[in-house]
Amino acid sequence: MAAETKKKPVIEIRQMVKSFGSQRVLDGINLQVYPGEIMVIIGGSGCGKSTLLRHLIGSLIPDEGSVKLFGQDITTMSENELNEVRKRLGILFQSGALFNSLTVGENVALLLQEHTNLDEPTIDIMVKIKLELVGLRRHSDKMPAQLSGGMKKRAGLARAIALDPQILFYDEPSAGLDPVTSAQVDQLIIDLTRKLRVTSVVVTHEMDSAFTIADRMCMLDRGRILKIGSRQEFEALRDSEPDKLQSQQDKLVRQFLRGDAHGPITDRKLTRDYEDDLLMVSLKHQT
Amino acid sequence: MKDSDSPMESLRTVSEKPTEPGVLARAVGTLGQFTLSAGRSIFSMLGGMSLLLGKATSYTTKGLLVPGQRIGRNALIAQMVRVGVRAVPIVILIQLAIGMILPLQMFPKLDEFGQSEQIATINAIAGFRELGPLMTAVVLCGFAGASIAAELGTMATAEEIEALQVSGLNPVRFLVVPRLLATIIMTIMLTVIADIVMVASGMFTAVKLGIDPDIYFQLTTEALDLSGFATGLVKAAVFGLLIGLIACFLGLSVKPWQGSAGVGQATTKTVVYCIVAIITADAVFTLVFYSYGLFD
Numbered sequence: 001m002a003a004e005t006k007k008k009p010v011i012e013i014r015q016m017v018k019s020f021g022s023q024r025v026l027d028g029i030n031l032q033v034y035p036g037e038i039m040v041i042i043g044g045s046g047c048g049k050s051t052l053l054r055h056l057i058g059s060l061i062p063d064e065g066s067v068k069l070f071g072q073d074i075t076t077m078s079e080n081e082l083n084e085v086r087k088r089l090g091i092l093f094q095s096g097a098l099f100n101s102l103t104v105g106e107n108v109a110l111l112l113q114e115h116t117n118l119d120e121p122t123i124d125i126m127v128k129i130k131l132e133l134v135g136l137r138r139h140s141d142k143m144p145a146q147l148s149g150g151m152k153k154r155a156g157l158a159r160a161i162a163l164d165p166q167i168l169f170y171d172e173p174s175a176g177l178d179p180v181t182s183a184q185v186d187q188l189i190i191d192l193t194r195k196l197r198v199t200s201v202v203v204t205h206e207m208d209s210a211f212t213i214a215d216r217m218c219m220l221d222r223g224r225i226l227k228i229g230s231r232q233e234f235e236a237l238r239d240s241e242p243d244k245l246q247s248q249q250d251k252l253v254r255q256f257l258r259g260d261a262h263g264p265i266t267d268r269k270l271t272r273d274y275e276d277d278l279l280m281v282s283l284k285h286q287t
Numbered sequence: 288m289k290d291s292d293s294p295m296e297s298l299r300t301v302s303e304k305p306t307e308p309g310v311l312a313r314a315v316g317t318l319g320q321f322t323l324s325a326g327r328s329i330f331s332m333l334g335g336m337s338l339l340l341g342k343a344t345s346y347t348t349k350g351l352l353v354p355g356q357r358i359g360r361n362a363l364i365a366q367m368v369r370v371g372v373r374a375v376p377i378v379i380l381i382q383l384a385i386g387m388i389l390p391l392q393m394f395p396k397l398d399e400f401g402q403s404e405q406i407a408t409i410n411a412i413a414g415f416r417e418l419g420p421l422m423t424a425v426v427l428c429g430f431a432g433a434s435i436a437a438e439l440g441t442m443a444t445a446e447e448i449e450a451l452q453v454s455g456l457n458p459v460r461f462l463v464v465p466r467l468l469a470t471i472i473m474t475i476m477l478t479v480i481a482d483i484v485m486v487a488s489g490m491f492t493a494v495k496l497g498i499d500p501d502i503y504f505q506l507t508t509e510a511l512d513l514s515g516f517a518t519g520l521v522k523a524a525v526f527g528l529l530i531g532l533i534a535c536f537l538g539l540s541v542k543p544w545q546g547s548a549g550v551g552q553a554t555t556k557t558v559v560y561c562i563v564a565i566i567t568a569d570a571v572f573t574l575v576f577y578s579y580g581l582f583d
Contacts (some may be wrong), residue, residue, distance in 0.1 A: 059453060066530075083457075094446065097447050111456075
C-alpha cells in the first residue's frame with residue numbers, strides 16, 4: 001500500500017528539534033503518517049528513533065516544532081487534554097513494560113476499568129478477546145515474571161490494544177526475540193493493523209522485520225531523516241549496485257539496509273584522531 | 288613512562304604555574320561549589336516533594352469526595368500489609384529491648400534518691416511521647432521506605448511508570464496515594480503497638496528490680512494522659528508521611544537509563560534522608576510543643 005497522500009495525516013511532525021544538554025538529538029524532523037498504514041522508522045542505535053517515538057506519545061516535549069496527532073498539537077496541551085488523546089493511542093514498549101504486580105489479565109483489564117464505564121463481566125470478556133488476539137488467553141492468570149520474553153511482548157500488545165486505539169506505537173517489537181517468535185510478532189503487527197484498522201508506527205533496527213511489515217519506511221540518522229519512502233523504494237535501494245547511486249545519503253541508507261560491515265557509515269566514524277590520541281597519552285606520561 | 292615519579296613531577300609543574308589559583312583559593316572554590324550544588328539539590332528536592340504532596344493530597348481528597356474518582360482499596364490494603372504487617376515482629380523486638388534498657392539504666396540513680404518507682408513515669412513518658420513513634424518510624428524507614436523506593440525505582444527502569452503515564456493513568460494517583468496513605472496509617476498503628484509493648488516490657492523489668500507492679504501500673508496511668516498519647520500519634524502520622532513522601536519521590540526520580548545503579552542509589556538515599564528527616568521533624572515538634580505548652 002503506497003502513501004495515500006489524499007487522506008489527512010493522523011500524525012504530522014513539523015520541524016521538530018530536541019536537544020539534551022548541548023547534544024542535539026533530533027534536528028528538524030518532518031514526518032507524516034497516514035491512516036491505516038504501517039510506518040517503520042529504522043536507524044542505528046542512538047540515532048534518535050526512540051526519542052522520536054517518545055515525542056509522539058507525549059512523554060517528551062520538543063524544543064521547537066510541532067507534533068500533531070489527529071490534527072491536534074500535543075506539544076501545547078495540558079496534562080488532562082493529553083490524557084484524552086492518549087486514550088486513543090496504544091504503545092508496546094521495548095520490554096513490554098507490564099505492571100509486575102498485576103497478572104496478565106489484570107494488566108489488560110486495568111485500562112478498561114480506569115477509562116471506561118464497562119461492568120466487570122463485560123471487561124472480563126474484553127480481556128479474553130484481547131488475549132486471544134495475541135494468543136495468550138490461557139495465560140491470563142500468570143504473573144509477568146512467569147512469562148518468556150516473547151510472551152511479555154504479546155501481553156504488552158494485548159494491553160496496548162485494550163482500548164481499541166487508533167494509533168499503535170511499537171518500540172523495537174522484535175528486539176531480543178528468537179527468529180520464530182520475532183516473525184510471529186511481525187505477523188501479529190500486520191494482522192492487528194488490518195483487523196483493527198489502526199495506524200501503526202514501528203521503531204526497529206531489525207531489517208528483516210522492517211521489510212516484512214512496512215508500508216512505508218523512514219531512515220533516521222544522527223537526528224535527521226535521511227530518506228522516507230515506500231517499502232518498494234527501500235527494497236530497490238537495498239538491491240541496487242553501489243556505483244549507480246548518486247547521493248551520499250542513498251549510499252548510507254544502502255549500507256544500513258544491507259547490514260554491510262564496510263561502507264560510508266563506518267568510514268565517517270572518527271578514526272583520524274586515533275593516532276593523535278595515542279600520541280597525547282605518551283606525551284602526558286613523559287613530561 | 289621514564290620513571291615512577293614522573294606523573295607527580297608533571298603535576299607539580301602544573302600547580303606551580305602562576306596562573307593557577309592557590310590551594311586555599313581552590314579549596315574555597317570547591318567548598319563554594321559544593322554548597323551551591325547541595326543547596327540547589329536540597330531546594331529542588333523540597334520543591335519536588337511539596338509538589339508531590341500537593342498532587343497526592345488533591346487526588347486523595349478527590350478520591351474521598353468525588354464519586355467517580357475512587358482510591359484503589361485493594362492497592363491500599365496490599366500496601367498496608369507490605370508496609371506494616373511484616374514490620375510488627377521487629378517493632379515488638381526493639382520495643383521489648385528499649386523497655387528493658389531504660390529502667391535498667393535509670394534504676395541506680397533513682398534508687399539513690401529513693402524514687403525508684405518513678406521508672407514507671409519515665410518509661411511511660413519516654414515511650415508514648417518519644418520512643419514509640421521514633422523507633423517505629425526508624426524501623427519503617429528500612430521496611431517501608433527502602434522497599435517503596437526500590438519498587439518504584441525498578442518500575443521506572445522497566446518503563447512501567449512511563450507506560451502508566453502514556454496510558455493516561457497518573458502515577459501519583461495510582462502509585463503514590465496508596466503508598467502514602469499506607470505508610471501514614473501503618474506508622475500510627477505500629478506506634479500504638481510499640482507503646483504498649485514498651486510499657487509492658489518496662490513493667491516486667493521494674494518488677495524484676497523489686498518494684499511493686501500495682502504501683503508501677505498506677506504511676507504509668509498517672510503519667511499517661513490523652514495529650515501524651517496524642518503527641519505520639521501526631522508525630523507518628525507526620526513520620527509516616529515523611530517516609531512515604533521521601534520514598535515515593537526518590538523512587539519516581541529514578542530515570543529508566545540509570546538502571547540498577549539508580550535503584551540502589553535511590554534506596555540508600557531514602558533510608559538516610561528518612562532518618563534525618565524524622566529526627567529533625569521530631570526535634571522541631573518537641574521544640575514547638577514545649578515552647579507553646581501544647582500537649583502538656
